[in-house]
Amino acid sequence: MSSEREVMEVKKRGGKALLLGCFLWWITGCATTDLATGTGGTGTDTGTRPITTTQAERSFVEGAASGAQLRLRLSETAQQKTSNLEVREFARLMVTQQSGMVSELKSIAQQLGVTFPGTLRSEHQSSYDQVAKLSGSEFDRAFTRAMEQSFQQDISSYQNGNAVTTNLALRGHILKTTPIMQGQLKLATQLKNILP
Numbered sequence: 001m002s003s004e005r006e007v008m009e010v011k012k013r014g015g016k017a018l019l020l021g022c023f024l025w026w027i028t029g030c031a032t033t034d035l036a037t038g039t040g041g042t043g044t045d046t047g048t049r050p051i052t053t054t055q056a057e058r059s060f061v062e063g064a065a066s067g068a069q070l071r072l073r074l075s076e077t078a079q080q081k082t083s084n085l086e087v088r089e090f091a092r093l094m095v096t097q098q099s100g101m102v103s104e105l106k107s108i109a110q111q112l113g114v115t116f117p118g119t120l121r122s123e124h125q126s127s128y129d130q131v132a133k134l135s136g137s138e139f140d141r142a143f144t145r146a147m148e149q150s151f152q153q154d155i156s157s158y159q160n161g162n163a164v165t166t167n168l169a170l171r172g173h174i175l176k177t178t179p180i181m182q183g184q185l186k187l188a189t190q191l192k193n194i195l196p
Helices: 002-027 055-081 085-112 122-132 136-159 168-194
Strands: none
Touching: 055 085, 055 122, 055 136, 055 168, 085 136, 085 168, 122 136, 136 168
């Protein structure tokens, strides 16, 4: 009798593990099924119909890419310019995390047939230029404010992002990245608040 219970428990755990594995596979963007066409893998059903990318998806990817690249460039500059240990550590963490985000967005852009922007949008370039010309504690304060504002803008965009796409890779990225950016925003705000 106890042997039958043990078998049932193993089957239950195995089912839960399979369900969790499928969810993790989907959430990390490995699933590339295009819900609009009901296709999987390459985004084609008969090999003749490519993934259809909407203008909203294109605009979202381009904006997210520019925002991530802004934060990456700001953080790289902060690592070189700041003498504040907390700012340097935050910048180091942001370089690592934003590099990963840029890489993931490049991959998604390629799947969607969207040209990944190599330059910042004008508003992002302007923000970078204003911060990069500063030095000392002025730079530190401007850096943390710019990071905070960039996260706020992108979080808002990401929270509305699921409404602009049916592509599972992009949806998975949005679902995974939104809470990460919310945590990064908290760090940026805390850092800004402790600076002299």
